[in-house]
Amino acid sequence: MTLDDDFPESASGRPAWLMTLADLALLLVGFFVFLQASQHLDRKALAQGIRAGFGATHAPEATKTPDPMPLAAAAMLDFAPGSAVLPSTPASLVAWAREAARDPRVTLRITGSVDGSAADVDPTSGSGAILAADRARAVAVAVAAARxxxxxxxxxxxxxxxxxxxxxxLVTLGFAGTRQDDAAIPSDLAAIPHRPSGKP
Incomplete structure (x- = not known):
């Protein structure tokens, strides 16, 4: 009796790699059928159903409103140390903001900063964070006062x-809209031709 007699003879049939390839092809077909079938479904309901299938009741990150997508920026430079008084008239910044805000989907994020030195802090509280917020507020007041x-x-x-x-x-212009709504956009901007979303 030889050592080879201890092992049963393999049954003739398809090679093992062919079974793996068939499994992969079936998975791909199933995936593409799923994609095709889910095109016309409510995406939020589909996502909620998938989350529920995995035992999640809600998606905390989905309930948070995302920050507007930044598009452009302008700045008011060279404040005096420890001061929130505007260093110059913000006429050009106000004109830039007014033109950008003609689109109702645009928002402004106004971020004040300090230089980190001991002299560049709020004189009353000694806080750099308060001075940074006061500088941002001063620019916001100038923009709001000019309507x-x-x-x-x-x-x-x-x-x-x-x-x-x-x-x-720093004044950052952000886009907070989703789909272009001609009724909400001034007539001279709405006249610009645009392609509907989802079509080439």
């Missing part, structure tokens, strides 16, 4: 950390 942008479309924030060597206010 360039409604106050509800501006967000005032203080920079999370000092911008070393710079005492500025």
């Amino acid at each position: 360039a942008v409604p106050a509800g479309r501006m967000t005032i924030v203080g920079a999370p950390k000092p911008d070393y060597g710079h005492r500025n206010v």
Whole structure:
């Protein structure tokens, strides 16, 4: 009796790799059928159903409103150390904001900053964060006073950390809309031809 007699002879049939290839092809076909079938479904309901299937009751990140997509920026530069008084008339910044805000889907994020030095802090509280917020507020007041942008479309924030060597206010123009709504856009902007979303 030889060692080879201990192993049963393999049955003749299809090679093992062919079975693996067939499984892969079936998975791909199933995936593409799923994609085709889900094209006309409510995407939110589909996502909720998939989450429920995996035992998740809700998606915390889906309930949070995302920050507007930034498109452009302008700045008010060179504030005096420890001061939130505007260093110059913000006429050009106000004109830029007014033109951008003609589209009702546009918002402004106004971020104040300090240079991180001991002299560049709020004189009353000694806080750089308060001075940064005061600088942003001063720019927002100038924009709102000129009626360039409604106050509800501006967000005032203080920079999370000092911008070393710079005492500025950055104004970021953001796009907060989803689909172009001709009824909500001024007539001269709505006249610009655009392609509907989802079509080439």
